Amino acid sequence: MTAPKLGAWLSDDNTAVAEIVAGLGYDFVILDIEHGPFDLVTIEKFIPLLKGLGLTVLAKTLAPERAPISQPLDFGADGVIIPHIENLEHARRTTAFAKFPPLGDRSAAGGRTISYGGFTEQYYPDADASTLCFPMIEDAGAFDDVEAILALDTVDGVFIGPTDLSLRRGRGHYTRSEEDFADIAHVAEVAAAAGKPWVLPAWSPEEKQLAIKHGASYVALTMVHGAISEGFANAKRTMDDLLAG
Ligand code: 3PY
Ligand code: MG
Numbered sequence: 426m427t428a429p430k431l432g433a434w435l436s437d438d439n440t441a442v443a444e445i446v447a448g449l450g451y452d453f454v455i456l457d458i459e460h461g462p463f464d465l466v467t468i469e470k471f472i473p474l475l476k477g478l479g480l481t482v483l484a485k486t487l488a489p490e491r492a493p494i495s496q497p498l499d500f501g502a503d504g505v506i507i508p509h510i511e512n513l514e515h516a517r518r519t520t521a522f523a524k525f526p527p528l529g530d531r532s533a534a535g536g537r538t539i540s541y542g543g544f545t546e547q548y549y550p551d552a553d554a555s556t557l558c559f560p561m562i563e564d565a566g567a568f569d570d571v572e573a574i575l576a577l578d579t580v581d582g583v584f585i586g587p588t589d590l591s592l593r594r595g596r597g598h599y600t601r602s603e604e605d606f607a608d609i610a611h612v613a614e615v616a617a618a619a620g621k622p623w624v625l626p627a628w629s630p631e632e633k634q635l636a637i638k639h640g641a642s643y644v645a646l647t648m649v650h651g652a653i654s655e656g657f658a659n660a661k662r663t664m665d666d667l668l669a670g
């Protein structure tokens with residue numbers, strides 16, 4: 426089994442955090458553009474900084490729409506994670522925005538994507554081959570259609586959103602229940618059968634174990650807010666314990 430790539434979930438453009446995770450040997454980062462305060466000017470500057478630190482950059486896009494998908498790619502992201510894919514048809518339409526014609530429907534940006542030079546015939550297939558497109562499985566319709574979604578040529582793998590998936594599969598709050606883990610295992614099995622990677626945000630030891638057991642190719646180990654609050658909580662606990670004698 427090949428070892429999974431290990432990632433950090435970034436909700437803002439903190440340079441020190443980027444340097445810390447790169448220094449610790451993390452392989453990739455997820456920019457949570459969907460839920461974080463990123464604007465276009467910020468990601469245009471932050472993506473090359475991350476890449477300069479040797480990190481693979483996966484952008485969780487603002488929405489499953491054309492411009493939010495192509496803009497992070499235009500700024501140099503290695504791939505996109507597309508939230509709230511509703512079903513196969515929606516996946517077909519939106520994942521196309523990450524790949525150029527004839528495969529898909531991505532718009533040719535120039536600029537950074539072609540090293541500020543000119544387009545060549547070979548640029549397009551090369552960019553399609555190296556750009557990762559991971560639609561999210563976090564809606565009930567996408568879960569039902571996951572096999573057909575994974576069969577799309579514009580799809581390089583799938584990214585599971587356990588929290589939204591639990592809400593939308595009628596289980597309410599994500600509790601890391603047996604049913605939650607069965608859904609994740611099902612997506613993992615379908616991805617394995619398709620020969621494509623799957624990705625899991627795995628904050629708890631149980632989720633990390635699940636990711637290992639089912640051969641996730643990319644595992645996000647913690648999110649920046651969780652890591653920071655854990656660090657501050659530890660320091661305060663130490664001091665509280667010392668004060669209590
Ligand atoms: C979800 O769990 O819903 C996500 O979007 C990723 O953590
Ligand atoms: Mg979600």
